[in-house]
Amino acid sequence: MPSKSSARLAALTVAAVCSAATLVVTGSPAHADSVRVHDIQGTTRLSPYAGQQVTDVPGTVTGVRGYGSSRGFWLQDPSPDADPATSEGVFVFTGSAPKVAVGDAVTVSGTVTEYVPGGASSGNQTLTEITRPTVTVVSGGNPVPAAKRITARSVPRAYTPAGDAAEDGSVDALPLRPARYALDYYESLEGMNVQVSDTRVVGATDPYTELWVTVKPAENPNRRGGTVYGSYGSQNTGRLQIQSLGAVADFPDAEVGDTLAGTTAGPLDYNQFGGYTLVAGALGTLREGGTERETTRAQQRDELAVATYNVENLDPSDATFAAHAAAITDHLRSPDIVSLEEIQDDNGATDDGTVSAGATVAKLIDAIVAAGGPRYDWRSVDPVDKADGGEPGGNIRQVFLFNPERVSFTDRAGGDATTATAVTKVRGKAALTLSPGRVDPADPAWENSRKPLAGEFVFRGRTVIVIANHFASKGGDQGLTSRHQPPARISETQRHLQARAVNTFVKDILDTQRNADVVTLGDINDFEFSTTTRLLEDDGALWSAVKSLPRSERYSYVYQGNSQALDQILVSPSIRRGGDFAYDSVHLNAEFHDQISDHDPQVLRFRP
Incomplete structure (x- = not known):
């Protein structure tokens, strides 16, 4: 993304x-x-x-x-x-x-x-x-019209009417029904002086001095103070973006779970980054909610810990290496295998043809050692220059880190940016022809997008095949407050193709070895309830382990005040049937104003 x-x-x-x-x-x-x-x-x-x-x-x-x-x-x-x-x-x-x-x-x-x-x-x-x-x-000096109070009771439960099919799904010409639909209610207040009181923060302050609150604290809450986005029909009507007409320095550094105590008041605007926005002339006082960064438990001696972590365009010029190292060492407790997404090449966004990422990864590994973690080894495949999307010139890719004191990597040479790995049988077991290797990189599904990275690992004598993914972003999708209702999600088309391609590859593995241990993980850029996930899971080849968590805990990302799951770890039937696994979405970034990445890492522990 x-x-x-x-x-x-x-x-x-x-x-x-x-x-x-x-x-x-x-x-x-x-x-x-x-x-x-x-x-x-x-x-x-x-x-x-x-x-x-x-x-x-x-x-x-x-x-x-x-x-x-x-x-x-x-x-x-x-x-x-x-x-x-x-x-x-x-x-x-x-x-x-x-x-x-x-x-x-x-x-x-x-x-x-x-x-x-x-x-x-x-x-x-x-x-x-x-x-x-x-x-x-x-x-001059006249009284300002009294602010209209926006409350849990005033905002309707239903989000929006369906658009006019004859007008391409547009709601533009539909009569406003502010007592029935939340978006109609907000539209009926467009430009007016409004106020909210004692609102919980559900989207942390961002670099553009914006945050999100909810006027409905009981609407799909999670235990850390956020509001969970659990289905396409559960848009969470109480969310509202807050900006300020005052000095930037006076805007609070808020985390999810904090409260804007007292009154926040000002005109209700509409903008491209969040829809309806209260532009505050008077801001409530920040009351901290005590939200802290999570730490997962360490894996036991016979548990394999596999994690996925989007490090958001990491390159050698960044100042976040020590923080990322602390996240991996302290908060993730040094997983045995870490799939990193958005590792950039050795000169970041400089567009000069560089594709290698050895300096980027080496700097991270050294920082992990300095933080008290293991000296990880690593594997990856360099992309073709500017062929995998992301920041122009950055050449982001997935990288495997692994702890050689706990797990070994099975190297099979020949993998490069354009050569596909395949499934073969070695001593009666499924194996990759190239390790590390890319999954069908010539498939149009991966055009201008990251190609999956597959690798073969051995833990306590048992082979585990891991497929690291970073699916196409949601760029181009219409927002929840779109004039088209329901909004068009055009980016899904490519992710559906990608999900089918990965599912087909996993089925090849399982056709070769029915009880193979396969872990497919990464930034899927789609929800656990999405068609993308269903296509990945098709015919029971995989199962998204985030669904082992309570619904209120299924999130790794916070967007416009909605806590949602974009990062996932999916497992093959042998892992799921074993039942002896633990999944954790480790909340240490997405809910905080000083985040080092916009994604929370995920970790799965199981006994192969």
Whole structure:
């Protein structure tokens, strides 16, 4: 998966270029005397005045944004109508620092625009704005309209209606039903002054001074304070992104499980990175929840410990080697085998044809030794330059670390970026023709994506075949707040092909040796309930061991306040039937603001 920072920087570039609307409906000029904010907002997601000129729209300034690519202010009518579907607030896009202050009574003339954050191809909903404005300040120091309280009771349980099939699944033109659907409720408050109180943090503060809270603390909770995403129909309606109109230095460094105590209030915005967002003029006080990084137990003498860990674009220039070494040595208790994902080449994102990763891996191994861990040995296969996706020039790949004092690696030469390993029989047992080797790298399923790395290990005389994976990212999928409902998950197509390819390879192993011990693991970039996982498990060839955990503990990643499982370890029937295994999702990154990776590692212990 590309790093969040690279994805965000690309999106910010788009936002800066697309400061004008990407969706405009033209019409005849509106009559000045008849238009107020609720008329502009209307009873659907699209303004009935989109593309039209409006004159002298009255209201009070509730918030001013003088930074970033979307400068302007929020205007709210202090004389609302009686329709709960019509918002009384709207954003006025000025493009430069606004010359108004909170509490100013103003009139605004300009063009009503439906702006699509992220561009039309993103599938995002539109944000109703007044653009190219002429602003007249009538008076200052006026009371700001009272903030609408968003609570567990006010947000409906149902998330969104299905989109209009005749309009490509769009919800744009559907009448808003704020008492029935959460997204309709939030849309009916777009641009208005809102508030939440004593909300639990479910998404840690990120580098862009954002965090996520929930107004529904009882909605799919886990024991560490997060909100679990357990199905496509369980989107968790209480989640809300929080930003701040104040100084960056004043934004709290929050972890999942903390609380924003007291009142957090400000205009309700809509953006491409999280949908509905409370842009706070007043932030609650951070109350720590005591969430600590987890440590798993050590494996017993006769248990093989196999782990997967996405180290997020690790290259020799990074400052996180000691922290990653501590994670592996102290928190994972030095697993016997570690599948690392997102190991970059020896000069990171520099795009000069370098593909080797020996310096990157050596630096990590040395750091592990310095942290008191074993001196791991390692195996991998260098990719073809720029053929495996990820950060351009970085050439990410999977790498096996293994502790030679506990486990041995069976080397069979010949594996390279383009040569496929296959299954053969050696002394009546399944074996790989190349070890390490890649699984069917020429298959179109792996185009511009990481190819699976297969290796043969021996523990206490028993062979275990391990397949390390990093499936195609979710880039390009529409968000949960998309104008298309249900949102399109176009990235699944490639992951489904990848899952079938890995499943076929595992079946070849099991056809050769019915009781073979096979572990398939890595950053699957999909959920334990997804079709991707079902295709990996097809015909019982594999089983995702994360499902041995309680539903509330099945997560390795936190995205937009949803704790979810993207990293998985799947096992063959012989391991599952044995029943003597233990699975742990070790939460030491995803819930913390100072994370060294956006993924939590997973570890499986079993007796081959």
